[in-house]
Amino acid sequence: MKVNVTELVIRLIVTFIGFGLLLFLPAGTLDWPAAWIYLVLLFIFTIGITLWLSRFNPDLLSERMSGLGRSGHKKWDKVFLMVLLPVFIGWYIVMALDAVRYKWSEIPDSLQWIGAGLLLSSFYIFYLTFRENTYLSPAVRIQTDRGQTVVSTGPYRYVRHPMYAGFILFTFGTALLLGSAYGLLGALVLNALIAWRAVREEQVLKSELPGYGDYMTRVRHRFVPYLL
Numbered sequence: 001m002k003v004n005v006t007e008l009v010i011r012l013i014v015t016f017i018g019f020g021l022l023l024f025l026p027a028g029t030l031d032w033p034a035a036w037i038y039l040v041l042l043f044i045f046t047i048g049i050t051l052w053l054s055r056f057n058p059d060l061l062s063e064r065m066s067g068l069g070r071s072g073h074k075k076w077d078k079v080f081l082m083v084l085l086p087v088f089i090g091w092y093i094v095m096a097l098d099a100v101r102y103k104w105s106e107i108p109d110s111l112q113w114i115g116a117g118l119l120l121s122s123f124y125i126f127y128l129t130f131r132e133n134t135y136l137s138p139a140v141r142i143q144t145d146r147g148q149t150v151v152s153t154g155p156y157r158y159v160r161h162p163m164y165a166g167f168i169l170f171t172f173g174t175a176l177l178l179g180s181a182y183g184l185l186g187a188l189v190l191n192a193l194i195a196w197r198a199v200r201e202e203q204v205l206k207s208e209l210p211g212y213g214d215y216m217t218r219v220r221h222r223f224v225p226y227l228l
Contacts, residue, residue, distance in 0.1 A: 003058050008050065008065065016043055022092040023178075027100035034099070034112060034178050041116070045123040049130060059146065060134050072141035074204060080197055084190075091171075091190060095180035105181035115176025118169045125166035128155050136163060140201045142208045150211040152218070158225040160216065161198050165223045167191070198222055 019042065023035045053061035067073070068081070098104045107115075130136060132154030135143050142148055155162035171190050175183030202222075205212040221228060 003054055003061050003065070008054075008061075011065070012043075012047065012050065015046070019092075022089060023096050026093045026096035029100060032096075032100050035096075037116070038119070038174065038177050041119060041123075045126075049127060052127075053130065057130075057134055060130065060136060063135075063137050063143070063146070067137035067139040067141070070137075070139065070141060070145075072144065073139040074141060076200065077140040077197070080193075080200075084193055087186075087190065087193065091183065091186040094186060095175060095178050095183040098182040099179040107176060107179040107181060111176050112179055115173045115178075118173030119177055120173075122166045122169035122173055125155065125162055125169065129162045129166065132156060133163075140197070140204055142204070148209065150209060150215050152215050156219065158219070158221070160202070160219050160222050164194050164198055167194055168223060195222075 016039070019039060023039070024030055024032065027035070050061065053064070069078075099107075133151045133156065135146060135148045135151065137143060155165075159165055168187075168191050171187035172184065175181075175187050202212075202216065206216065
C-alpha cells in the first residue's frame with residue numbers, strides 16, 4: 001500500500017510542534033534542558049521508525065496512519081480513545097507545571113538519567129514489536145482487509161501485549177526524565193486505562209481472530225513475563 005509522503009511529513013511536523021507546545025507553554029519558558037533532551041530522543045525515534053516502516057513495511061505504516069476509524073474499529077474503542085487523548089494531553093501539561101513553573105516536586109538528576117534509559121528501552125521494545133507484528137493497528141479492529149493472523153513470535157513469545165509493555169516504560173521514563181513526581185502518578189492512571197483496554201481487546205481477539213484463544217493459553221502474561 002502506497003504511503004502519502006506529503007501527509008506523513010505534515011503529520012511529523014505537526015506532532016513535533018504539538019509536543020513542544022504541550023511542554024513549553026505550561027512551563028512558561030524554553031529554558032528546560034530535560035524537555036529538549038526528551039523531544040530530541042522522541043523524534044529521532046519517531047523519524048527513524050517511520051523511515052524504517054516506509055522501507056520495510058509500508059502497509060503497516062499506512063495502517064498506523066489511517067487505522068483509526070477504518071471498517072471494523074470497535075465503537076467502545078473509539079469512545080476509549082476520546083477519553084484517553086485528553087488524559088494524555090493533561091499528563092504532559094501537569095508535568096510541565098510541576099517540573100518547571102511551580103516546582104511542586106523534585107526528581108534527583110540520577111533518576112532523570114534512569115528515566116532516559118527507560119525511555120530508550122521503550123523505544124527498543126516498540127521497534128521489536130513493529131518488526132514482528134505487521135497488524136499493529138492503533139485501533140482495536142480485526143483486519144480482515146489485511147488477512148490478519150495471530151502473531152506469536154518475537155516479543156509475543158513472552159507477553160501478549162509487548163506494545164503496551166513498552167508504553168509502561170515510556171510513561172515512567174517520560175515522567176522521570178522530565179523531572180515530575182506528579183507525572184509518575186499520571187503514568188499510573190494512563191497505564192490503568194491501557195490495562196483496561198488490553199483486557200477488552202483480548203476479548204475481541206479471542207472471539208473474532210482464529211487461534212487467539214490457543215495463543216492465550218500458551219502465553220499467560222500480558223505485559224511482564226512471569227509477573228503481569
